[in-house]
Amino acid sequence: AQKITQTQPGMFVQEKEAVTLDCTYDTSDQSYGLFWYKQPSSGEMIFLIYQGSYDEQNATEGRYSLNFQKARKSTNLVISASQLGDSAMYFCAMREEGAQKLVFGQGTRLTINP
Amino acid sequence: DAGVIQSPRHEVTEMGQEVTLRCKPISGHDYLFWYRQTMMRGLELLIYFNNNVPIDDSGMPEDRFSAKMPNASFSTLKIQPSEPRDSAVYFCACAGSRNEKLFFGSGTQLSVL
Numbered sequence: 134a135q136k137i138t139q140t141q142p143g144m145f146v147q148e149k150e151a152v153t154l155d156c157t158y159d160t161s162d163q164s165y166g167l168f169w170y171k172q173p174s175s176g177e178m179i180f181l182i183y184q185g186s187y188d189e190q191n192a193t194e195g196r197y198s199l200n201f202q203k204a205r206k207s208t209n210l211v212i213s214a215s216q217l218g219d220s221a222m223y224f225c226a227m228r229e230e231g232a233q234k235l236v237f238g239q240g241t242r243l244t245i246n247p
Numbered sequence: 248d249a250g251v252i253q254s255p256r257h258e259v260t261e262m263g264q265e266v267t268l269r270c271k272p273i274s275g276h277d278y279l280f281w282y283r284q285t286m287m288r289g290l291e292l293l294i295y296f297n298n299n300v301p302i303d304d305s306g307m308p309e310d311r312f313s314a315k316m317p318n319a320s321f322s323t324l325k326i327q328p329s330e331p332r333d334s335a336v337y338f339c340a341c342a343g344s345r346n347e348k349l350f351f352g353s354g355t356q357l358s359v360l
Contacts, residue, residue, distance in 0.1 A: 168348060178338065178351035224290065233278055233342075234303065235349055237290040 136160065137225050137238035145244045146215050153200070154210040154241050156225030162186075164230040167201070167208045172222040172240070181223075184208055212243075220245045253339050253352035261360050265327040268355045270339030271320055278342040280349065281314055281324050285335045296322065329359045 138157045146152045158167065169181040184192045184199045192199045200209040212219055222242050226235040252271040260266055272279050280295040294304040299316045307314070311330070316322040326333055336356050340349040 166347070170351075176336065176356075177353050178340070178349075180348045180350070183348060233297065234280065234292045234295055236292070239289045 136236045137227055139225055139238035139241050141241045142239075143242045143244070145246060148217060148245050148247050149214055152212045152215050152219075152243065154212075154223050154225075154243065155207070156209060156238060157205070157207045158225075158227045159206065160227065160229050162230040166228045167199070168226040168228070168235060169197070169199070169210045170224045170226065172224065174221070178224075182210070215245050217245050217247060219243060251339055251341055251350055251352035253355050255355060256353060257356045259358045259360065260329055262330055263328045265325065266329045266333075266357060266359075268324040268337050268339075268357070270322045270324075270352060272322070272339070272341035273350055274320065275343065276341035276350070277344045279316060279322050280340040280342075281322070282338040282340060283335045284338060284354070290338075293324070331359045333357060334359050
């Protein structure tokens, strides 16, 4: 079964608009961590934001924030005031309790149009 | 710190040849991971080490793949013999002792002809 599901293979957004990238996950653990990474066309993997399962507040990092809904097992990434440089692949990932490895979703390709 | 350093950046080889990918993790990071990225399968974990010891190699596709970490500052991923289906981007990543976020290298683009 898929641990991490990103249902949007591609998204197109106008510059300066906000965008929400969806991610749902599957785990029976109570303690886990959720991550988002950005992969621009140059190929490197850039860490964006982290949410722990016990964190009561939604994580925020600059223009990035998470809409973490634990009961629904979803952790959507919100990018405010999108910029052309936000065009990239975005990966959601999870680390379960007791495991050290990150399991990644298939990614969403975001394209920001001028 | 220079971050995670992988070499080579690009490797083109012929089927049947041995390929060795190299990684230098961030100093002091106890965990080292090897991932493979393809269009069809996305990002797959191949193997990871903790304090130079292989912990989980269940993602290694077959015996043609092997990985070593002889010391805290160096790891290799070897494919022998290589096959066209091994063509992918191979990432090395590391994490600190609390194993929070992963820091990725720039990846090695491998093409097996």
